[in-house]
Amino acid sequence: MNTKIAIIGAGPAGLMLSHLLAQKGIDSVILERRSQKDIEETVRAGVLEQGTIELMRSVGLEERMNQIGYKHEGINIQFNQERHRIDFPSLTNQEVMVYPQHEVIKDLLNARQKEGASIYFEVEEVELFDIESKTPSVEFTQYGERYSIHCDYIAGCDGFHGPSRKAIPSEQLKEYEHTYDHGWLGILAETAPASEELVYTHHPNGFALLSTRTPTLQRFYLQVDRTDHIDNWSDERIWEELRTRVDLGNGPELQEGRITSKNIVAMKSYVCETMHYGSLFLAGDAAHIVPPTGAKGMNLAMSDVQVLAQGLIEYYQDNREELLNSYEAIALRRVWKAQRFSAFMTKLLHPEQGASPYELRLQESELDYLVSSKAAQQSLAENYTGLPIEWEK
Ligand code: FAD
Ligand code: DHB
Numbered sequence: 001m002n003t004k005i006a007i008i009g010a011g012p013a014g015l016m017l018s019h020l021l022a023q024k025g026i027d028s029v030i031l032e033r034r035s036q037k038d039i040e041e042t043v044r045a046g047v048l049e050q051g052t053i054e055l056m057r058s059v060g061l062e063e064r065m066n067q068i069g070y071k072h073e074g075i076n077i078q079f080n081q082e083r084h085r086i087d088f089p090s091l092t093n094q095e096v097m098v099y100p101q102h103e104v105i106k107d108l109l110n111a112r113q114k115e116g117a118s119i120y121f122e123v124e125e126v127e128l129f130d131i132e133s134k135t136p137s138v139e140f141t142q143y144g145e146r147y148s149i150h151c152d153y154i155a156g157c158d159g160f161h162g163p164s165r166k167a168i169p170s171e172q173l174k175e176y177e178h179t180y181d182h183g184w185l186g187i188l189a190e191t192a193p194a195s196e197e198l199v200y201t202h203h204p205n206g207f208a209l210l211s212t213r214t215p216t217l218q219r220f221y222l223q224v225d226r227t228d229h230i231d232n233w234s235d236e237r238i239w240e241e242l243r244t245r246v247d248l249g250n251g252p253e254l255q256e257g258r259i260t261s262k263n264i265v266a267m268k269s270y271v272c273e274t275m276h277y278g279s280l281f282l283a284g285d286a287a288h289i290v291p292p293t294g295a296k297g298m299n300l301a302m303s304d305v306q307v308l309a310q311g312l313i314e315y316y317q318d319n320r321e322e323l324l325n326s327y328e329a330i331a332l333r334r335v336w337k338a339q340r341f342s343a344f345m346t347k348l349l350h351p352e353q354g355a356s357p358y359e360l361r362l363q364e365s366e367l368d369y370l371v372s373s374k375a376a377q378q379s380l381a382e383n384y385t386g387l388p389i390e391w392e393k
Contacts, residue, residue: 003029003118005312006138006151008126008164010039010119012101013284013301014157015108019059020309022115026316029118029149031140033158036109036121043188043261045101046211046219047072047198047295049386050094052302061107069099070212072197075384077349077371079202079364081249084371091378094385098198098212101298120147128154128167132278155308156282157301160270164286168277175274178343180267182207182350183226184292185233189218191257194246200293200349201246202367204360207293207350208245210254218257221292223350226266235259267291267346269339276328281308288335290342293349294384300338303389304331333390341383 005021007014010032018028032039048056048069056065073095074087088095112119123140130136131154138149156164165173192215199210206223213219222241224233239256246254270289275282284301308331311324323330348366352359370376 001029001118001147002150003027004152004316005029005155006136006149006153007031007155007157008128008138009033009156009158009162009284009286010105010109010121011157011159011284011301012104012108012298013286013305014155015105015112016055016059016302017155017157017283017305017309018117019061019108019111020305021312022112022117023059024313024317026312028155029151030112030120031123031126031138032119032121033123033126033162034121040102040106040109042102043100043186043219045292045295045298046098046213047299048097048099048104049295049299049384050096051386051388052299053097055302055306056104056107059111061111064103064107065097065099068103068214069097072096072098074197076195076197076199077202077367078199078246078248079367081247083199083248085197086371086377086381086384088381088385091374091381092385094381096295096385100213104298126158126163128164128280131167131280134279136279152279153312154280155305156280156286157284157305159285160289162286164280165272165282167280168274172277173272173274176269176271178269179226180269180291180346180350181226181353182291182346183224183228183264183266184209185222185224185228185230185238185262185264187220187238187262188213188260189220189257190216190260191218191255192216193218194220194254199246200345202349202351202363203245204351205241205245208242210246217260224264225353228264230262230264233262235262238262265292269343271332271335271339273328273332275304275331276325281327283308283331287331288339290338291346292342293345294338294342296338296342299386300335303334307331307389307391330389330391334387337383337387
């Protein structure tokens, strides 16, 4: 088969790219390793930056987001049993929305499928060919049948473990990496919201985050060791540790409920600066990973494909390649700023294992500075709600 853009991966990056291109009449084919049910049900990110909210609106996908998403005008930072609110509108005139990633996926899939998009689920053995040429191709197997796609460009939107980045010769890859000792244990619990807005908590036992999904389903996270195993965490132990870390000293606040899912994700920072190689473009987690503390991963995937889509649109509509050739440089500026912010939030809120009393006090002093300085809060607010895409090089 033939198409203009072969997109590998139906995550936020791949689906949004296909949707943006389709709005300008540019044809794409999407290949996805998992089933539709699986991608629609996997629990991951929760927070949309202002720019992602606006993107969803500008492409006609606001209806369900407005119905079931929650606008948040601030977050709480807690330490030493005190909670401090950071108010976004007065600091940056922006806000964020809690609208789960799998709902974004459902909106995008629904829009693409209504338009009769070519999306192949449960594909295996995806291979990229001739990416250094102007006539690349992708081969894949679905239900035992082998297919081949001839295209102008390949968009590698297949997450950190996908085959796209691996297709680039290793000596051409410019990579940066940092691993943390921490992981996040995340749960979904059937209970009432623990707080109106998110609470990011520093505690000597470790970080904790109170987030939400619906009035009856909550999302909570605990810092654990990256090598810890979920079997070590009974529901009782999770509640006990959450209560300890988010305690404000005035009685029980956290209402327990049935835990419907729990898992541990290790933390990592990674950037592959080679986001453009021949006719292959990498976008989203395929090119970079951030620790989740800044809530940036899905938002970065969305801003990457905004730039990539615009570059492809200018190429197909006006035969201009400048923007496409600047994709890597434009995307990387935002990627590195999100790396910086995610590392800052992680270091601010996660006590290191075996931290000395001095190091803990220094962390508390950093937190104290944040909540007492308008300049520091403004910096946090503008980064958390999302920096603009810098289109000019
Ligand atoms: P993915 O969502 O990983 O999509 C890639 C797709 O490619 C997948 O569907 C995969 O199945 C498919 N694929 C892989 N290999 C192949 C193959 N061989 N062939 C075909 N398809 C393949 N981000 C935020 O912005 N805000 C948050 O609040 C936030 N919280 C998070 C909390 C947690 C606990 C975690 C784990 C992540 C969080 N993130 C958050 C990060 C966010 O979920 C990711 O950054 C986001 O999913 C990246 O989107 P993507 O489309 O690039 O990749
Ligand atoms: C959620 C995830 C995050 O990484 C974060 O910083 C805030 C909220 C969430 O899943 O709700």
